[in-house]
Amino acid sequence: MTISSATKPLTVSFLQTPLKGKINVPGDKSISHRALMFAALATGESHITGLLEGEDVMQTAAAMQALGAKPTRIAEGEWHVVGKGIGQLTEPDDVLNMGNSGTSARLLSGILASHGFLSIMTGDGSLRKRPMNRVTIPLSETGACFATRHAGKLPMAIMGTSKATPIGYRLPVASAQVKSAILLAGLNAHGITWVEEPVATRDHTENMLRHFGVKVLVEDLPEGGKKISLKGPVTLQGKDIKVPGDPSSATFMLVAASMIQGSEVCIENVGLNPLRTGAFEVLKWMGIDLQILNERVEGGEPVGDLMIKAGALKAVDVPASHAPSMIDEYPILSIAAAYAEGITRFRGLEELRVKESDRFTSIVEMLRGNGVQVDIEGDDLIIHGTAGNIPGGGVVSTHMDHRLAMSASILGLVAQKGIKVDDVTFIRTSFPNYFPLMNALGAKFDV
Ligand SMILES: O=C(O)C1=C[C@@H](OP(=O)(O)O)[C@@H](O)[C@H](O)C1
Numbered sequence: 001m002t003i004s005s006a007t008k009p010l011t012v013s014f015l016q017t018p019l020k021g022k023i024n025v026p027g028d029k030s031i032s033h034r035a036l037m038f039a040a041l042a043t044g045e046s047h048i049t050g051l052l053e054g055e056d057v058m059q060t061a062a063a064m065q066a067l068g069a070k071p072t073r074i075a076e077g078e079w080h081v082v083g084k085g086i087g088q089l090t091e092p093d094d095v096l097n098m099g100n101s102g103t104s105a106r107l108l109s110g111i112l113a114s115h116g117f118l119s120i121m122t123g124d125g126s127l128r129k130r131p132m133n134r135v136t137i138p139l140s141e142t143g144a145c146f147a148t149r150h151a152g153k154l155p156m157a158i159m160g161t162s163k164a165t166p167i168g169y170r171l172p173v174a175s176a177q178v179k180s181a182i183l184l185a186g187l188n189a190h191g192i193t194w195v196e197e198p199v200a201t202r203d204h205t206e207n208m209l210r211h212f213g214v215k216v217l218v219e220d221l222p223e224g225g226k227k228i229s230l231k232g233p234v235t236l237q238g239k240d241i242k243v244p245g246d247p248s249s250a251t252f253m254l255v256a257a258s259m260i261q262g263s264e265v266c267i268e269n270v271g272l273n274p275l276r277t278g279a280f281e282v283l284k285w286m287g288i289d290l291q292i293l294n295e296r297v298e299g300g301e302p303v304g305d306l307m308i309k310a311g312a313l314k315a316v317d318v319p320a321s322h323a324p325s326m327i328d329e330y331p332i333l334s335i336a337a338a339y340a341e342g343i344t345r346f347r348g349l350e351e352l353r354v355k356e357s358d359r360f361t362s363i364v365e366m367l368r369g370n371g372v373q374v375d376i377e378g379d380d381l382i383i384h385g386t387a388g389n390i391p392g393g394g395v396v397s398t399h400m401d402h403r404l405a406m407s408a409s410i411l412g413l414v415a416q417k418g419i420k421v422d423d424v425t426f427i428r429t430s431f432p433n434y435f436p437l438m439n440a441l442g443a444k445f446d447v
């Protein structure tokens with residue numbers, strides 16, 4: 001895949017008119033990655049609808065193709081995959097480039113650990129800064145060998161093993177990517193693989209493995225958290241998968257509509273997995289009129305339509321235990337906090353430091369650079385709300401981070417002097433039609 005590296009700056013002006021309309025956001029990124037990977041590992045054929053065609057997911061599709069599976073695009077969001085079967089992927093004849101995508105790199109590391117061939121994996125300038133040792137340390141216990149650049153960074157060589165030892169691991173950090181990598185290695189290991197997570201993280205891997213016919217046992221731990229186990233080797237049967245709209249993408253529209261007076265927006269068919277909807281709860285705590293309508297289960301995941309109306313936002317204190325269910329939403333929620341009345345505290349944000357950018361620092365820079373007071377206490381962010389009077393006028397550096405770029409663009413719509421964003425190109429990784437959809441609602445982005 002050829003990807004243009006030209007940067008695209010954007011100037012955003014204060015928006016005087018409300019956002020209105022009904023939209024659908026693209027498919028869930030986490031579920032889309034898993035759909036392609038699991039379909040490639042299945043016996044037989046799978047049919048996927050609603051797949052996110054953002055760049056991150058396309059890197060996963062390209063990797064599965066390089067490993068011998070056949071993902072084919074039939075129409076927009078509709079894909080057909082001819083699977084290879086567990087343990088049957090084949091050695092790639094070139095480096096696997098995971099682009100900007102941590103999920104692709106970490107989940108694939110688990111799959112490759114239990115395949116007996118050599119792979120070399122790299123990524124873009126952002127992904128090459130992110131820690132891979134959180135997966136390589138536990139995955140080495142399978143008998144696979146990982147050689148990374150200094151401090152566990154990509155590029156990395158993986159010499160997998162077809163005789164993988166099943167592992168048991170208690171996660172030191174709340175990470176669905178690490179949990180998933182270990183479970184995926186276990187699919188082709190003889191015996192029981194288990195993972196304990198001190199706080200529950202998104203469970204799309206567990207749900208989708210079950211959908212493909214794998215027995216996955218999930219137990220509540222007495223001290224909180226969960227233990228997930230499966231017995232390998234397993235067989236996955238090709239399936240139909242319907243991917244719901246991405247709640248993380250929907251949150252950008254929700255926050256924009258909550259702040260821009262007179263707005264009324266409906267977002268249809270949004271995934272409502274309770275381990276993903278922490279941000280929706282927080283918006284309600286902030287006083288926003290957010291209604292969830294037409295709740296149903298589709299493709300094994302709860303979905304519904306979201307109706308939001310603008311209102312007055314008030315400050316909130318979000319406990320650290322809430323972080324896993326809204327980990328990708330802090331950049332955009334920080335804009336809601338800056339706009340709100342009162343002092344908001346987001347607790348326990350250490351994981352934000354290892355995302356596409358160091359989001360902890362990027363959020364602080366974005367807000368302070370636009371006249372919002374932010375204090376830091378350990379891993380807590382304390383944002384002094386402006387009661388609707390964000391000064392703006394700054395330039396936001398997005399550091400190859402799609403969520404920072406989208407958050408900054410929305411900051412510009414509600415900041416008195418508008419703002420400038422250095423580069424919005426990375427939005428294509430998770431939300432390729434972000435600007436057309438926002439403009440359909442009336443955002444007037446000049447892109
Ligand atoms: O498993 C997944 O699909 C993801 C897990 C989260 O990462 P961590 O596992 O690093 O918390 C999240 O930030 C990422 O966007 C997607």
Ligand SMILES: C=C(OP(=O)(O)O)C(=O)O
Nearest residue numbers: 100101102103104328355
């Ligand atoms: C952290 C994210 O993704 P990933 O880890 O897959 O790069 C994200 O989408 O915000």
